[in-house]
Amino acid sequence: MPAEWEKHEAVWLAWPHDKISFPPTRLTRVEERYVEIIKALSESELVNLLVLNEKMRTRVSEMLKKRGLDISKIIFHITDYADVWLRDYGPMFVLHCEEKKLSWIKWQYDAYAKKFPMLLKDNQVFYNLKNKIKASMLESNMILEGGSIEQNGSGTLLTTEQCLLNSSRNPSLSKKQIEGNLKNFLGATNIIWLKQGLENDHTDGHVDDIARFVSPDIIFCAYEEDENKKNHHILKKNFEVLEKALDQNSTPFKLVKLQVPHLVYDDNKPFEAGSIAPASYTNFYIGNTIVLVPTYNDRNDENALKIIQSYFANRKVIGIDCRDLIYGGGAIHCITQQQPAFY
Template sequence: MKGTPRELDYHMPPEWHPHAGTQLHWPTNRETWPGERLERVERVYLDIVDALHTFEPIHLLVPDEGYREKILSLFETRSIDPKQITFHLQQVNDVWARDCGPIFISRVEKGREEFAITDWEYNAWGEKYPPYDDDNKLPKYFAEKYNLPRFEPEMVLEGGSIEVNGEGVLLTTESVLLNENRNPDLSKEEIEQKLQDYLGVAKIIWLEKGLAGDDTDGHIDDLSRFLDAGTILTMVVDDKDDINYQALERNLEILEQAKDVNGNSFSIETLPLPQTKIEGTTVDGSEFVPASYANFYIANGVVLVPTYDIRFDEMALDLFRNYFPSREIIGIPCSDLVWGQGSIHCVTQQLYGI
C-alpha cells in the first residue's frame, strides 16, 4: 500500500476496542525462568488463560507439538476449553508478546473496519537479551498468516512503551524512546513523526523515567495507562525515601499539566505502587521488580489485574470495578511473573482482523 498509515486514515485503537483474540507465548526460556521458576510461572499462565479464554480466543505460541500436548494436559487440570485456544507452532525467544508482537492499526473503509499491522523493529530493549531474531519476525508472521497489510516504520519500538487513548493522544517515556540503545540516529522530532505517521496519533505526552528494576528502561505500561479517553491512571508512592518516589512524582506533575487534542485536561487517578523490593535478586542482579497495577490488560468483557500486595490489591480492584462496570474484574497473583521483570500486560497483545 502506498502512503503512510496516517495518510490512509489508519490509527491505533485503544485497548478497550473489541479484540479478535489475545496473543500469548508459553514460557520456555530457562534463562528468564531458571530452576523451579519455570514451573511457578507456568501456574501464573494457567491462571491467565483460565481467566481470559471464556471471554475471547487465545492465540498461544509454542515451540513444537510436544509442548502443545503438554499444555493441553495442563489445561485439562483447569477445565480450560481447548476450542478457545489456537496453537501456533512458532519459535519464540521469550514471553513478552506485548513488545515484539504485531501492533495493529485500523480504519473504516466503505462502512467496514479494516485492520493492518505495523511491524516495528524489536531488539530486546537495547540488545540486552540476545537472541531476539525469532521474536522480531512475529509481526510479519501474523501479517502473512492472516493476509493483513503490513507497514514497516524502520524504527525500534516495543508495544509496552506506548499507550493510546484512541482519540489522538499517545503516552510514552523519554527513558525508552530517546535511549541511545533504541534509535541513536533519530532525533526526538523524528521519533514523534514516526509515531504520528504510523500510529495515527496527533499528540505525544512524554513522561521521563520508569521504575527501578524495569529492564526495559522504563515502559509506560508500568507507570501510566488510560482508563478511558479522558482518564489516566498513574502510580504513586507516599514514602519520599522510596527508590521510585521522585520518578513517579515527576510523572504525576507532567500528567496534571497535560492536555488532550482539544486542549482539555485529563482526569487523573492514582494507585499506590505495591512492594517492589524483593528478597535476593532477579536474574540480572536487580533487588527490585517493576510490580505495578498499571500492568493490567483490558480484554473483551474482562480486565485482568495483577495483584502483588495485600495492602493495596483490593483498592486496585475496586478502582477497575468503578471504571469498567460492564467488564468482569479478575485479579491474578503475579509475584512469580513479575520476578521475570514483566507482568500481565507485558505478556499479552491484543489481535484484530484475524
C-alpha cells in the same frame, strides 16, 4: 489505533519456557499462572498462543483441559521464540476506517537496547507468522516495543523520554522523527512525553507500568506516597507532567493514583536480592469482558483491585498473582497483545 477497551477479535500470548527468565521451580509456578490467565481470556475472546513444537502444544493442551478450558477457543501457533514478552515484539494493530480494513505494524525489536542478546531472535517471530494473521503488514525500521506506548484511541499517545529517546535504540532518529513515525503509523495527533519509568525497569522505562488510559480522558497513574522511596520522585515528576497535559481536544485529564506495591527480589536474579521489583498495578490487560490485574501479595493489592473495578462496571476485574512472572521483568500487559475487531 483502537483503544484497548474497544472490542477485540483475539489476544496473542506466548507460552513460557525460558529458564533464564524463569528458573525451573519458578517456571512451574509461572505456567500455573498462565493457565489461569488463558482460561480467563478464553471466556472473553479468542486466544492465539505461541508454542515451540508439537510436544509443547500437546502438553499445554492437556494442562488447559484439566482446568476445564474449551480448547476450541485456543489457536496454537508452532514457531521458534525466546521469551514471553509478546507485547514488545508482537504485532501492533491499526484500523483503516475509510478503507474498512485491519493492518498490523511490524516494528523492529532489539531486546531492550541489546541488553539481552538471547532474546534478539524474537524480532523474527512475526515475520515467520505473518501469513497466519488475516491483515496486511506494515513495516517500520524504527525500534519500538509495544509496552513503550499507551494511547486513548482518540489521538493522544503517552510515552517516556527514558525509553524512546534512549540513544541505544534509535540513534539515527531525532525526537521529531520519532514523533513523525508515531503519528504516521498509529494516527497519533497529540504526544505526551513522560520522564522515566519505574526503578529497576530493564526496558528503560515502559509507560505501561506507570500510566494507563481507562477511557479517553481518564488515566491511571502509578504513584509512590513514601517520600523515602526512589519511585516517589520518579512518579511524582510524571504525575506533574500529566497534571499540566491536555488531550487531543485541549481538555485536561482526570488522573487516578494507584499506589505501587513494594515487592523485592529474594535472590540475585535479575537484580541483587533486596532490590525493588518494577511491579505496578497499571500493567493490567483490558479484555472484552474482563480486566486482568497483576497482584503481588502486597497490602495495596485489595485497594488497587477496588479502584480498577470502580472504573470498569461492565467488566469483571480479576487479580493474577504475578510474584513469579515479575522476575522476568514484566506482568500481564507485557505478555499480551490485543487484536481489535473490525466492525
